[in-house]
Amino acid sequence: MANFYTDNPALKHHLTHPMMEKIVELKERNYTDAEKYDYAPVDYADALDSYDRVLEIVGDVCGETIAANAEDVDHQGPKVVDGHVQYADGTVANLEACRKAGLMGMAMPRRFGGLNFPITPYIMAADIVSRADTGFENLWGLQDCAETIYEFADEDQKQRFITRVCQGDTMSMDLTEPDAGSDLQSVMLKATEQPDGTWRLNGVKRFITNGDSDIHLVLARSEDGTKDGRGLSMFIYDKRDGGVTVRRIENKMGIKGSPTCELVYKNAKAELCGSRRMGLIKYVMALMNGARLGIAAQSVGVSELAYREALSYARDRRQFGKAIIEFPAVYEMLAVMKAKLDASRALLYETARYVDLYKAYEDIAKERTLSPDERKEMKAYTRIADALTPMAKGLGSEYCNQNAYDCIQIHGGSGFMKDYACERLYRDARITSIYEGTTQLQVVAAIRHVTTGTYKQLMDQYAAVEVAESLKPVRQTIMELVKIYDDTVNKVNEVKDTTYLDFVARRLVEMAGNIVMSFLLLTDTNREGGEMFRRSLEVYVKMAQAEVMKHYDFISNFRPEQVDLYKAD
Secondary structure, eight states, rough: OTTTTTOOHHHHHHHHHHHHHHHHHHHHHHHGGGGGGGGOOOOHHHHHHHHHHHHHHHHHHHHIIIIHHHHHHHHOOOOTTTEEEOOOOHHHHHHHHHTTOSSTTTTTTTGGGGGOOHHHHHHHHHHHHHHOOOOHHHHGGGGGHHHHHHHHHHSHIIIIIIHHHTTTTEEEEOOOBBBBBGGGOOOOOOOEEEEEEOOOEEEEEEEEEEETTTEEEEEEOOOOTOSSGGEEEEEEEEGGGOOOEEEEEEOOOOOOTTOEEEEEEEEEEEEEEEOOOOIIIIHHHHHHHHHHHHHHHHHHHHHHHHHHHHHHHHOOEETTEEEGGHHHHHHHHHHHHHHHHHHHHHHHHHHHHHHHHHHHHHTTHHHHHHHOHHHHHHHHHHHHHHHHHHHHHHHHHHHHHHHHHHHHHGGGGGGGGGSSHHHHHHOOOOOOTTTTOOOOHHOOOHHHHHHHHHHHHHHHHHHTTTOGGGGGHHHHHHHHHHHHHHHHHHHHHHHHHHHHHHHHHHHHHHHHHHHHHHHHHHHHSSTTTTTGGHHHHHHHHHHHHHHHHHHHHHTTTTTTGGGGHHHHH
16 A cells, blocks of 8 residues: 555655744744653754654555545444444544554643644645545544644643543544534533532533534533623533533545534533633634634545545546547646645645744743744744634545546446445445535634735735746736736725625635735746646646636626625525
């Protein structure tokens, strides 16, 4: 079986991005952990070598075990036994392999038993795991809930719970309820404080991924008489204390190995995480941003497998005396799939790098006062991360769905059969543009960065980077798109009509995304060793031209009052 890290040179290219040196120095506090832990790096090269070695282990576990079990897990799935989840046999084997390989709690500090990885190589591991089995990535990837405990819980809770996650305990985030999906301020699960300072939880949660996990983060209503987000707090529930049963596992289209549960809380003992009333306002927002980055990684993993499956089939399948990859209709489709894959991956890791930078400064601020320059940097990095996260999740998940669709199309009738992995892949892909906030909600989060100029500032930043002479014509094409985008945004802003802005928001965000990803592919190609992206760059920019012009034409020829034509009767 292949190693899913070493067989993909794009991953190492992103791992060695120039921004990584600053990220690692901040994360490692100038490598002071080396004095306490024999496995801590002594310098940047040592840190990169450590990430590289661990990712090779991830690639091996994924290629040898997780991918090999994916089909059986999809067929068998989990089930409910005596109010609790019994995983598919392959899922049990996958979790055990990850525990033995030390792949749990990767981004947690060493003092809790973690590897102290930055977000970027951790997200790279999520990308690889998703390629192996998209549903299993949900179980493994929920370890990033520990980040919320690390950021907001007290020291005793960190010691008790994060240590367990690093040893292999699983996590879940119990947010959604039957009447509270995207509108989480409607959550009604009741939390009642006890005389001893603990809390009891009562109510129902629905659509909870890995809902019978060992440790749960639970959003519940702690303030009597409230009906909005200000009455919600975050709690930690330990499965060992009991009080939560699984009523059922949803019968889903895809990601069948990942149990999506309806949970019943009956006087379940829990403890407050952080401060009362901050559950939705602060903690869930941080939790969801991390989850959205995880789904962006999951989406890229799906795109990777979709492209590989389609490419392999197109090379082998012969029609009319030659391999179908020789037909323009097929090789164009493959080239666009690869361009979307490379573009969404470039956006994913650019987002992860900015998340790393601002989170490192936030963490350092717990230890000492940041300098004015550091505070300014943290604020700038936070803004960029907030702008790129919904774009990476929204557009990355849409691209993964498109690539899964095209993978089946290239397989033809065979792709509709369960004989090929693309049928499972297509089903698994569909959820990525729905959970952790639909694409439409990602647009809501992203549009303010269109109107306030965050994306334009990023474009200007990318445009200022010097490129090789051979790449200057491509950069000029992208610059022309920037002007069209800027003109379009200004026209929309001049109207000063919020309904009209909401209506054209997705088109504006997609325009911004097309241009940002074009620039990122340009800079990736321009770096040493980046020639592997040259074809994707050229293909993607051609596609971006068509997409940007399409949206520009629509908005230019659209009058605000025409929104009424689209309203439901």
